[in-house]
Amino acid sequence: MFHFDEMDAQTLLLYFSLLILSLNFFFQSIKPKLSRLLQPSLETRVKAALLSRKEVVEFLDSSVVKQEDDEEEDEGDVSTISSSTFEFDPYMTSKAESVNKALDEAIPMGEPLKIHEAMRYAILAAGKRVRPILCLASCELVGGEENAAMPAACAVEMIHTMSLIKDDLPCMDNDDVRRGKPTTHKVYGEGVAILSGGALLSLAFEHMTTAEISSDRMVWSVRELARSIGTKGLVAGQAMDISSEGLDLNEVGLEHLEFIHVHKTAVLLETAAVLGAIIGGGSDEEIENVRKFARCIGLLFQVVDDILDETKSTAELGKTAGKDQIAGKLTYPKLLGLEKSKEFVKKLTRDARQHLQGFSSEKVAPLVALTDFIANRNK
Template structure:
């Protein structure tokens, strides 16, 4: 898993050179090379290998999903959104480069994601499917839907909001891109429709798992430990799993999702499953 993250970091470094317009590329690099966990690109690479594909085929796609994830973080942190000053232990992009450059660099990352993706050595028919899958995951059927619901739910009484709403937010805001990352890897890797659906099922569990753990960490850890502002969901009056179902039940839910995720990929070659099991454990047990 660590070697996959290093592969991604090297590829991202190459994919975003420090060229003109300099300030925009500086901001793009600042935001994306700040040392994230690279969960989405690792998922993409591992899903490709799971179905028998070569890692090299999906490097561009893996970079693309991380570019889109980074764009969404830049956007989330903006003053008119979550208004956050700290991300991955460093000042947020708009704090360093100003709001307009932050917004432009987010848009540039999104555009580059699609451009970079199309440079992969992948048959055109598969590539069109991949472009569609990625686009769907970031629009009003995915990321944007989650962000919109998240914003409109701020400040509501947890008693007035059901698990259903909370799940809607997370399935869209975090889950959709994680799911797309895995599915894209499996499509590029040459998986059968049945295999792709198994990978999708696994990714859905991982997506929710990721978010429940995130919510628990936000409530139980300090900003220093997290590298981002802790307790901010509390302050913003945001819905979280601990708030809606309590801390203990949230921890039980983590165990359930971990188990279910692994069940989805049981039938695959045991060696090839290892990176995805490692990723699942990492997500469940992480401290930041």
């Protein structure tokens, strides 16, 4: 029988250790590349969650069919049953009051006075508070409490307000009216407006970290919020929107328009809902279903916005009407036509409700009602 002496055993152990270290170094060096190759991009995942290329073609080729709302609902659908009995207006009023109180307390007056005045002017203006309410409702959907999600709800509204301040600037959408009042830069000047937007962005992250949740879920939440702002979120949508002004309709399609609005509008609605589900202690499956639901209503919000911009007056909207047409921006009515856009609203509403199947009929009611509110809003 063959035997290793002491020196042979030590040499073998040394070579074996070097092999393990080499393999470990190799896999660590290629791990990031493998992750990027194996994991689809955010844009790919978002598109897959909404309309596939085949669905786009089928939708555009289909004829416009007008149906009664009752015919579109399935009997026994938990979302239909819960929305018919849920008192949405008192719910929205109560949640909005809670959010407004929390925002008021989160941004007290201080030095420099002009910056704080501008921040409070922009964020405390009469808004629908759809995003923070979505955050709170999603938290409660998975069993969490409102007070746990309130810091995140306020953070999302701070970032949303920051985006509105910057959207309204002369170098962007050049708007004079927001939420029925002169835009922030019209009142305080462009320099103060830009600085107040930056301050709101910074405060959003600081404020969200006051939520009493585990460190793992806080890191997860911060990552979600940060991603929604940059080149995978708001910035990407805004950049594509600017570069698409005046394009010939023959050069673009529904997927191009969807990319703009999934990133510019839908992503922050999605993030609001996902943050609520994370903070509420939702499981991975619950959070993913909430994410898919929120992507649908996020795009739904923008389609309705485009329709209202074409059909309502400035007085009715509380912001400048028809500005997208004047700027030559891509809109759903411009690409699909008004009737087809209205049909798209119905499709997204149905898809959103479908993703809520499996949740408690009682806890899902606010989100179903919120979907209907977004689909049927008139300003």
